[in-house]
Amino acid sequence: MSKRAVLEVIALDVEDAIAAQAGGADRLELVTDMAADGLTPTVSTVTAIRDAVDISLRVMLRLSDGFGAGDAHDVGRLVGIAEQMREAGAEEFVLGFLDAAGDVDLAAVERVVEALDGCRWTFHRALDHASDRDALRKQLADLPGLDTYLTAGSATGVDEGLPVLRTESSRTGEPGYEQQLLVGGGLRLDHVPDLRASGVAAFHIGGAARPGGWETPVSAAAVGEWRRAVDGVPR
Template sequence: MLEVIATTLEDAVVAERYGADRIELIVAFTEGGLTPSIGTVAAVLETVRIPVRVMIRPHSRGFVYTPDDLRVMRSDIRHISTVGGTEIVLGLLRQGGAIDRAGLEELLGAADGMCVTFHRAFDEANDQFAAMELLSQYPQITDVLTSGGQPTAPQGSERLQELHARFAGRGPSILAGSGLGAANIEVFIRATGIRRLHVGSSVRVGSDPLAAIDPARLTAVREIVSRGGG
């Protein structure tokens, strides 16, 4: 499964045309991704046919959220659902690095019936195995986007392989992201066994997160993923 970051309607159309299986829709790429406008969400959902997971992140000042932040996030989830959104991306922690279970349950309640990715807040968890055990209790959470606690997924490949092996079939799937592209994704798949991949900058013109998606780069990654890294 190949998930591609999109920040605009044009991105989403190109991603679908050149091989994405799913889109992660965000704005503020260089800040790690924030919630896109409801107009953007509606336009993308009306235009593409592949699944779209919409980022729920109100600001880039960390992953510890106040009651006011949670109120905004609940409101964003409701608005996204009104324009047909059924899949979202979120993540939240407590001070110290444990997952904010109360906040998570509050947002999952607002997202009743939606499929959820727990995003790279996971990489800042103080105990990733305990975090996976907790997330495994919520069937809504189908994916955990992670680089194994390292700056890039190739650097975190050992941890990712361990998480994948330990929780396969009994929890969210590992969705490996950060630093993956045509140059290394084949080796990564072979080393870890992970076949759910998330790409962003590497499939853009010049690997620039603010540039448009490059069809040739995305096609190259798509071909590698389609053959399972072999």
């Protein structure tokens, strides 16, 4: 475990961002509206957070609940938002779209990724709702900038997804599996040692960073506990 594991924390605002960095987060996922599982934040929120911290930020590109990109007008809006975020200095992103059959909406993903102009990005937990995970990964394998999959291994969370996560971690380097696995979604501290032993080196937390629930800000102390866990420091 010589290479430090990545700890990514969901941040809704500047207060969250500062606490997450203080606790030892390596990267933030910037969203709004967690009642809809995280939508695109405002440009002003992104720029304020960028000014407040000096760790990496990944900005969510998602306009509505669910994993559909919407119609051509909606995809056009997403492209416009991506361009605005780029102009405001955003350099990393999070996105992922499926069609009604659970296949990757490749046309929508490609349009948005083109607007990112080579920026690094995460394909999020839409993967866990796909009809065929392996096919999706192979379809996206050559898209520019894709370096991470956020996944629980299962639509229901890490408890059910552990076997899939272990298997996919072991396939690193195969076509479609070069990207880093970022594990999140029902992730608990007690999952971490098993995942680290399986080769997982990136972890994503949201509610776990907020012991008081989503109505309360990120706790630097809670993030610090996760930092120690992913670093393998005994509790």
